[in-house]
Amino acid sequence: MNPIRTFADIIRSPGVDETASSDAGMSVVIKSLSAYYGKHRALEDIDLDVRPGLITAIIGPSGCGKSTMIRCINRMHEVIKGAYATGSVLLDGEDIYAPDASPVRIRRRIGMVFQKPNPFPTRTVYENVIAGLRLNLPKMPKAEYDETVERSLRAAALWDEVKDKLHSSGSALSGGQQQRLCIARAIAIEPEVLLLDEPCSALDPTATLKIEDLLFQLKAKYTIVLVTHNMQQAARASDMTAFMLADESHVGHLIEYGPTQRIFMEPREKSTEDYISGRLG
């Protein structure tokens, strides 16, 4: 169930109202972040203060570095051969690029969901949900796994649909269900931040709205960063919006960041207006 909305919630933009930011989730402060693929620079000096307990949408045309940026938030970017990042990303004040920071520990605090639902095809729904736990943590008693599976699937709004087929293959589910299964898998490890890279681009409108409703519920517990190509999705589902752009003179950089309502009603930058109203390029 979504929290009950009031008329005032339409008028009040959570990003504008400082108090609406909760202590849920973790702040992610990105400072002078640049990212490279070998010699090629893909991101230039990004400064972005992701507020805890809110949904932050990252929008921008293809190739502007959106995905690269969120992959820098959990040190996934450097997994690609030759790729590296400079600058810092502070999770609750702790620099994940500090020399002694452990990428594995960081990734456990940050869940990630990708564009295409990617449940492990040979594993059951149940095994999919606990895959991250098994990988990261010592073996637990079965009762604890059972409890985690139910809690995660409930949180991902999938429990009622799959509770009788927990031991069937995850790939037998519909696309929307598979994506919610991936969200369940991501939150099973109890991360503090959830990164979603175009999570609905392979889904139909009904499944998309279900995911958006789900994100709305999850933001009470997690800081959510959502990369999306879908302008309406950013407008509907997020509290804050960051617009990125790459052009002839600059690689991917941040153009404008602010409360979603303001970005979509009164953007300050012309390129933001051009992009969100479909007139860029």
Added chain:
Amino acid sequence: MRERFSQELELVGKELEALAAFVGKQIETASSALRTGDIEAAQVVIGNDKYVNDRDIEISNACAVLIARDQPVASDLRHLIACLKAVSDIERIGDYAVHAAKRAKDVAGGMKLLAGDRIARMMELGAAMLGDSVRALVARDETLARSTAALDSEMDEHKRVTYQDLLGIMADTPEALRDATKSLLLSRFLERMGDHAVTICSWAIYSASGEYVEL
């Protein structure tokens, strides 16, 4: 990109301007009918009101279709909302032209219009403010919106003086009570034309800047 949408947005603006021009003409016709007691002209104005109401609904629907279909944002969305609001104000101004036309029929039936010069000037001013406010809205021209809204003080002044004069007449000449009351009410309605035009100016500024300003 979005060429079709941009064209259609322009079309909405053209329709608004056309409707404003039509209502402007209604005001002029009613004004001259008031002066001459031309009952046929007055009847035409009254009969045309249905057209104005129908256009209001059509333009509102077109705005709703564009909002639903193209899901505009930022200045496009503000502009459509402003058009949607302004079209109701144009329609209301049309109603005041009809009111004046009804008084013109009274004039044909023997009523003496009092403060006729001021009333004629108010109608002229109302038509001009209507035309300019809608032009400001369509062109998203904040400067024109502000200068047009500033004309409302002249409108208010005419109403104030008319009110004073007619109250004096009522006190002095009780037999003129009926004509004076009808003339007084007419000036009150004409003054409302200015208020609606000012509201359109506020929407023009909202469209241009994102801020709704009481003018």
